[in-house]
Amino acid sequence: MENIIQLKQVNKWYGDFHVLKDINFEVSEKEKVVICGPSGSGKSTLIRCINRLEEHQKGEIIVDGMTLDENTKNISAIRSEVGMVFQQFNLFPHLSILENCTLAQIWVKKKTKKESEALAMDYLKKVQIDDQAAKFPGQLSGGQQQRAAIARALCMEPKIMLFDEPTSALDPEMIKEVLDVMVDLAKGGMTMCVVTHEMGFAKEVADRVVFMDEGNIVEAKKTKDFFDNPENERTKLFLSQIL
Amino acid sequence: MNKTLNYIREKFFSSPIDAFLTISISYLIYLTIPPLLDWMFISATFSGESKKECVSGGACWVFVKIWFNRFLYGMYPNDEVWRVNLPFGILVVSIIVYRFLNEKYKKYLFLFLIIPFPILSLMLFSGGFLGLMPVETREWGGLFLTLVISIFAIIFCFPLGVLLAMGRRSNLPVVRYFSVGFIEFWRGVPLITVLFMAGVMFPLLLPAGTNMDKLVRVIIAITLFEAAYMAEVVRGGLQAVGRGQYDASKAIGMGYWKSHIFIILPQALKLVIPGIANTFIALFKDTPLVFVVGLLEILGMVNLAKTNPAWLGMATEGYVFVALVYWIFCFAMSRYSLSIEEKLKTTN
Ligand SMILES: Nc1ncnc2c1ncn2[C@@H]1O[C@H](COP(=O)(O)OP(=O)(O)O)[C@@H](O)[C@H]1O
Ligand SMILES: [Mg+2]
Numbered sequence: 001m002e003n004i005i006q007l008k009q010v011n012k013w014y015g016d017f018h019v020l021k022d023i024n025f026e027v028s029e030k031e032k033v034v035i036c037g038p039s040g041s042g043k044s045t046l047i048r049c050i051n052r053l054e055e056h057q058k059g060e061i062i063v064d065g066m067t068l069d070e071n072t073k074n075i076s077a078i079r080s081e082v083g084m085v086f087q088q089f090n091l092f093p094h095l096s097i098l099e100n101c102t103l104a105q106i107w108v109k110k111k112t113k114k115e116s117e118a119l120a121m122d123y124l125k126k127v128q129i130d131d132q133a134a135k136f137p138g139q140l141s142g143g144q145q146q147r148a149a150i151a152r153a154l155c156m157e158p159k160i161m162l163f164d165e166p167t168s169a170l171d172p173e174m175i176k177e178v179l180d181v182m183v184d185l186a187k188g189g190m191t192m193c194v195v196t197h198e199m200g201f202a203k204e205v206a207d208r209v210v211f212m213d214e215g216n217i218v219e220a221k222k223t224k225d226f227f228d229n230p231e232n233e234r235t236k237l238f239l240s241q242i243l
Numbered sequence: 244m245n246k247t248l249n250y251i252r253e254k255f256f257s258s259p260i261d262a263f264l265t266i267s268i269s270y271l272i273y274l275t276i277p278p279l280l281d282w283m284f285i286s287a288t289f290s291g292e293s294k295k296e297c298v299s300g301g302a303c304w305v306f307v308k309i310w311f312n313r314f315l316y317g318m319y320p321n322d323e324v325w326r327v328n329l330p331f332g333i334l335v336v337s338i339i340v341y342r343f344l345n346e347k348y349k350k351y352l353f354l355f356l357i358i359p360f361p362i363l364s365l366m367l368f369s370g371g372f373l374g375l376m377p378v379e380t381r382e383w384g385g386l387f388l389t390l391v392i393s394i395f396a397i398i399f400c401f402p403l404g405v406l407l408a409m410g411r412r413s414n415l416p417v418v419r420y421f422s423v424g425f426i427e428f429w430r431g432v433p434l435i436t437v438l439f440m441a442g443v444m445f446p447l448l449l450p451a452g453t454n455m456d457k458l459v460r461v462i463i464a465i466t467l468f469e470a471a472y473m474a475e476v477v478r479g480g481l482q483a484v485g486r487g488q489y490d491a492s493k494a495i496g497m498g499y500w501k502s503h504i505f506i507i508l509p510q511a512l513k514l515v516i517p518g519i520a521n522t523f524i525a526l527f528k529d530t531p532l533v534f535v536v537g538l539l540e541i542l543g544m545v546n547l548a549k550t551n552p553a554w555l556g557m558a559t560e561g562y563v564f565v566a567l568v569y570w571i572f573c574f575a576m577s578r579y580s581l582s583i584e585e586k587l588k589t590t591n
Pocket of ligand 2: 043044045164165
């Protein structure tokens with residue numbers, strides 16, 4: 001199988017602080033990978049390197065055949081193929097939900113307003129908030145906002161979706177509506193990297209689970225294996241706390 | 244009746260200190276306001292042609308009346324003032340009409356007002372074509388000059404200030420150091436020095452035979468000066484927009500300029516509307532300083548008129564008039580910025 005995301009010996013420092021240590025990580029097309037681990041272990045940093053929201057200092061990152069380096073052409077090409085969903089939703093508060101979804105289609109993909117609104121409405125319907133299209137983000141519940149943020153990312157028709165703790169900022173009763181959307185997306189064949197502590201979600205859709213600690217990937221296995229036979233002590237401890 | 248008394252007691256006499264303040268302020272008002280009203284209206288002289296008619300002891304508004312055209316237009320020829328009135332009339336009408344237009348026409352009208360309209364207006368003010376008599380900028384003056392300087396300086400200093408604010412936060416060291424240097428330089432020198440340099444020193448630096456209109460030099464100087472202040476105001480707004488907004492706009496493929504134009508600046512500028520309005524008002528009130536290079540806006544014209552031998556002793560009337568005119572414009576700007584704030588508040 002072709003690897004659509006490939007990280008080789010990736011290292012990253014914040015000043016003196018070594019956040020990513022010799023990371024080797026790959027994701028093949030249509031694969032779903034869940035990344036978990038204690039807070040501060042470098043999970044966000046890792047997936048933010050994949051669409052170059054963060055720069056790595058050593059090693060190689062190749063996404064869909066393109067190497068991530070100073071070449072700005074590659075960066076914008078990669079960003080248009082990789083969608084991202086954030087813990088804090090990060091919707092644009094001064095734009096309506098519909099405008100949130102059409103802005104980049106119009107200005108990055110150069111589509112007409114009509115085309116982009118049609119596509120936006122399709123995706124908003126898929127995440128079941130098409131009736132909220134005219135509202136502003138501040139008028140929506142957390143769960144609705146996160147679904148809108150997923151629709152916004154999907155509107156760019158990415159090949160890969162990155163999720164950084166998409167349900168951690170949500171009230172418990174809204175987590176399911178967001179996870180349902182993500183499960184649907186996974187079943188539709190999207191390549192996904194999901195940082196989450198929702199182990200139910202991991203068991204349901206993940207092909208592989210990766211466990212990080214202190215900047216290292218300490219365990220990476222097929223999902224069933226990961227839950228049934230964790231080897232590393234820290235993985236065992238983490239799983240015993242979270243399950 | 245009892246209710247009113249209770250209300251007064253609660254609001255104005257609720258404690259000994261309150262009562263003391265209420266009484267002293269009332270007394271101050273009693274001391275100042277009636278004599279002022281008497282001077283301004285009751286014993287003031289409104290009709291007449293010269294200082295001789297002003298014998299009533301109140302304000303001599305005849306002074307302002309006789310000099311009115313000079314205060315408004317400076318030395319602009321009386322027969323040509325329609326060339327000033329027309330563009331300003333169009334401007335006022337446009338601003339009123341603007342409120343009632345739909346979004347699409349608003350955009351067109353706005354673009355017209357900030358690009359072709361100022362150029363056409365300047366052409367009309369200057370003349371020299373289609374049989375219009377040329378009027379050199381050194382004849383421009385009064386309120387007309389105040390408005391020309393402030394409007395052009397505002398139009399230019401705003402985008403420049405935004406660019407400098409972005410530059411100061413740029414990742415490119417050259418851009419960042421240039422912006423920091425520029426801002427700190429212009430913030431560190433007094434405007435009056437800047438104007439003096441622009442008016443007197445700058446022409447000496449130009450190659451012989453070249454010439455740049457003094458008014459243009461002054462507008463450029465004020466623009467650069469105020470842009471530095473604008474930059475710091477806007478930077479405050481940029482800092483208040485969360486990192487998540489940058490992340491999200493990058494993640495959907497928007498580059499630096501697109502992110503700023505569509506995502507970051509609309510939010511940042513909205514946050515600092517009061518600061519922007521403040522800078523514009525300060526700029527407007529700084530215009531009288533152009534007297535150092537011999538340009539006379541409304542206050543300069545009053546200073547000139549009060550030294551006219553036939554009108555000696557009219558300074559107070561002149562200054563009260565100028566204060567009133569400045570206050571009206573500044574108050575209008577302040578209210579306008581509040582109304583924009585209100586409007587943006589309700590849309591999201
Ligand atoms: N911009 C930054 N500057 C300095 N340190 C950072 C920055 N972002 C994250 N860190 C540090 O890097 C470590 C990993 O952070 P992060 O990737 O967000 O962890 P996780 O997502 O696993 O909780 C943390 O210790 C955090 O404090
Ligand atoms: Mg994180």
